[in-house]
Amino acid sequence: MNPQLKGTEKLEGTYVFDLATSARALRLNRFLHGLTVASNRADFKGDLEAAFDKANLSAEERRMVRELDWAALIRYGASFFCLEKLARVRGVSNPEMVAGFRGEALEDFLKTRRVPGAR
Amino acid sequence: MARILGGIGTSHVPTIGGAYDRGKQSDPDWAPLFKGYEPVKAWLAERRPDVLVFFYNDHASTFFFDHYPTFALGVSRTYEIADEGSGPRRIPPLEGHPELARHMADSLVNDEFDISIWQDLPIDHGVHSPLTMFWPPAPDWPGKIVPIEINVLQHPLPTPLRCWKLGQAVRRALLSYPEDLQVVIVGTGGLSHQMNGERAGFNNEIWDRKFLDLIARDPKKLTAMRHADYMRLGGTEGAEEIMWLAMRGALSPRAKKIHQSYYLPMTTAMAVALFEEPASHPAPKSARLRRAKASRRSPRARAAA
Numbered sequence: 001m002n003p004q005l006k007g008t009e010k011l012e013g014t015y016v017f018d019l020a021t022s023a024r025a026l027r028l029n030r031f032l033h034g035l036t037v038a039s040n041r042a043d044f045k046g047d048l049e050a051a052f053d054k055a056n057l058s059a060e061e062r063r064m065v066r067e068l069d070w071a072a073l074i075r076y077g078a079s080f081f082c083l084e085k086l087a088r089v090r091g092v093s094n095p096e097m098v099a100g101f102r103g104e105a106l107e108d109f110l111k112t113r114r115v116p117g118a119r
Numbered sequence: 120m121a122r123i124l125g126g127i128g129t130s131h132v133p134t135i136g137g138a139y140d141r142g143k144q145s146d147p148d149w150a151p152l153f154k155g156y157e158p159v160k161a162w163l164a165e166r167r168p169d170v171l172v173f174f175y176n177d178h179a180s181t182f183f184f185d186h187y188p189t190f191a192l193g194v195s196r197t198y199e200i201a202d203e204g205s206g207p208r209r210i211p212p213l214e215g216h217p218e219l220a221r222h223m224a225d226s227l228v229n230d231e232f233d234i235s236i237w238q239d240l241p242i243d244h245g246v247h248s249p250l251t252m253f254w255p256p257a258p259d260w261p262g263k264i265v266p267i268e269i270n271v272l273q274h275p276l277p278t279p280l281r282c283w284k285l286g287q288a289v290r291r292a293l294l295s296y297p298e299d300l301q302v303v304i305v306g307t308g309g310l311s312h313q314m315n316g317e318r319a320g321f322n323n324e325i326w327d328r329k330f331l332d333l334i335a336r337d338p339k340k341l342t343a344m345r346h347a348d349y350m351r352l353g354g355t356e357g358a359e360e361i362m363w364l365a366m367r368g369a370l371s372p373r374a375k376k377i378h379q380s381y382y383l384p385m386t387t388a389m390a391v392a393l394f395e396e397p398a399s400h401p402a403p404k405s406a407r408l409r410r411a412k413a414s415r416r417s418p419r420a421r422a423a424a
Contacts, residue, residue, distance in 0.1 A: 002274060002275045003345070004274070004275065004346040004347060005274060005345075005347050006345070006347055007347040007348075008346075008351075011318065011350065011355075012318060013316040013318035013319070014315065014316045014318050015316045016355065018274040018275075019273065019274070022184045022273050026184060026185075029179070029183075029184060030184075030185075035204050036180060036201070036203060036204055041204075074315045075316075079179055079184070079273075081179040081180075081272060082179050084178070084204065085179075085203060085204035087204070088204030089204055094133075094134070094314075095385060097314075098314065098320050101315060101319035101320075102317055102319055102320060103317065112320065113384065113385050113386075114383055114384055115384030115385065116385075118134070118138075118148040118149060119385065
């Protein structure tokens with residue numbers, strides 16, 4: 001165990017992105033990271049299933065990406081910073097993603113913020 | 120030799136650059152953010168550094184987990200703006216200082232800091248989201264940058280103490296550069312935020328304000344904390360604060376914080392702090408007396424003087 005992380009297991013609702021997580025979700029994160037390339041975005045928007053096939057994603061990986069199941073994607077091991085690329089392609093804002101992680105509707109999440117218009 | 124004029128600690132959340140790009144200066148939701156950067160912008164315009172050395176983190180834009188570098192020094196002449204999923208920001212490519220960066224590579228490695236080296240790769244918002252708030256990109260950037268990436272995405276991260284020591288090694292590298300150059304050190308990231316799990320949206324203004332105090336007054340205390348402490352107090356992405364420690368480690372113990380601003384509108388606490396070094400050469404007695412008097416005035420008055 002990394003001594004720097006001792007105690008983080010007690011933080012509720014927290015998913016630490018470590019080497020085990022990274023290895024587990026490498027294929028999915030590589031696919032998401034690929035969305036930084038314009039031609040991959042065009043493939044993603046043009047024929048999603050073909051893009052999934054090319055990346056050899058599992059049925060569950062495909063479902064989570066297709067449905068933008070943010071909470072499940074994080075639990076699965078997707079890096080938030082790779083999910084950000086997916087969010088940009090699908091036109092989803094970061095507050096919407098955060099609301100998804102929390103299992104809340106966007107408007108309920110925004111009620112907890114100091115400046116809900118700062119988006 | 121290169122002279123270090125001071126340092127800047129700043130958040131780098133992409134919405135900072137987004138607010139700039141969308142011209143939100145007079146939008147009441149964003150005006151406090153812009154106002155907080157004004158003194159930093161004015162200080163840089165007056166001091167006109169040749170180079171900004173950045174300690175920042177990539178966000179799986181330049182690098183991917185097939186090889187995620189712990190510390191990596193950019194040695195390019197130019198850095199394109201990274202495409203993070205919706206096309207690159209419409210700002211000019213960043214200009215590097217390869218001669219200084221190569222010297223830093225030689226110095227760091229001979230100082231037993233075996234840093235990775237990269238070139239001809241784009242840079243993401245970890246550098247340029249805050250940069251446009253204090254370094255106007257039009258018609259072109261006022262100077263050059265040297266970027267040093269720090270892994271804060273994939274644990275194990277470098278320890279807070281190691282980041283501090285990297286800052287000290289970068290200071291030695293800069294002070295041994297043969298040419299006269301004016302340099303400002305920038306550390307980006309934080310403050311409190313968490314971008315995963317049901318705890319996402321976590322903030323802690325009390326801790327953020329304590330951090331802003333300690334980074335100026337007692338940074339050694341921050342080097343003794345563990346990543347778990349940063350994550351508990353400031354959320355998982357609060358661990359980005361270790362990049363401020365690298366910046367602070369590159370400054371002298373006599374550097375003074377002359378400005379800070381804090382704004383927490385949404386999910387990430389947006390902070391900026393400006394540190395100034397005392398004049399590096401012994402000044403005549405009359406100037407020393409003036410400074411001694413000035414130091415009894417408020418930090419704001421000194422910044423304005």
